[in-house]
Amino acid sequence: MIDLGPVYLAVVGTLLLVALGLGFRVLRGIVREGRDRRTRRQAGEMEKYTEDEEYGGRPSAGSEGDRAAVEERDDSNGPAATCPNCGAANESGFDYCRRCTTPLRPGP
Numbered sequence: 001m002i003d004l005g006p007v008y009l010a011v012v013g014t015l016l017l018v019a020l021g022l023g024f025r026v027l028r029g030i031v032r033e034g035r036d037r038r039t040r041r042q043a044g045e046m047e048k049y050t051e052d053e054e055y056g057g058r059p060s061a062g063s064e065g066d067r068a069a070v071e072e073r074d075d076s077n078g079p080a081a082t083c084p085n086c087g088a089a090n091e092s093g094f095d096y097c098r099r100c101t102t103p104l105r106p107g108p
Contacts, residue, residue, distance in 0.1 A: 080092060081094060081104045081105075083097035083099065083100065083102055083104060084102065084104075085097065085100050085102035086099055086100045086102070088100070090104060
């Protein structure tokens with residue numbers, strides 16, 4: 001009769017090595033892309049903030065659509081808080097701006 005313990009360990013070990021190899025390739029690609037971006041930023045070929053193609057870039061600060069959406073959701077919570085940094089409208093219960101993470105209230 002075959003003992004399944006060593007077979008199980010061999011299969012699991014092989015799968016772990018394959019996953020580690022694939023993970024290493026992905027991480028190496030991320031590091032290379034980061035180095036390339038940093039080099040391009042330092043050379044002035046790229047701005048510090050680049051628009052994300054997937055989401056269509058950064059929305060304009062405090063746009064009318066943002067204010068209307070917050071006013072619709074914020075009827076029961078009191079007035080909306082406006083960010084002092086970017087002008088985005090935030091619900092009154094927020095401590096930080098939903099767009100730029102600036103504190104909305106002075107610290108203690």
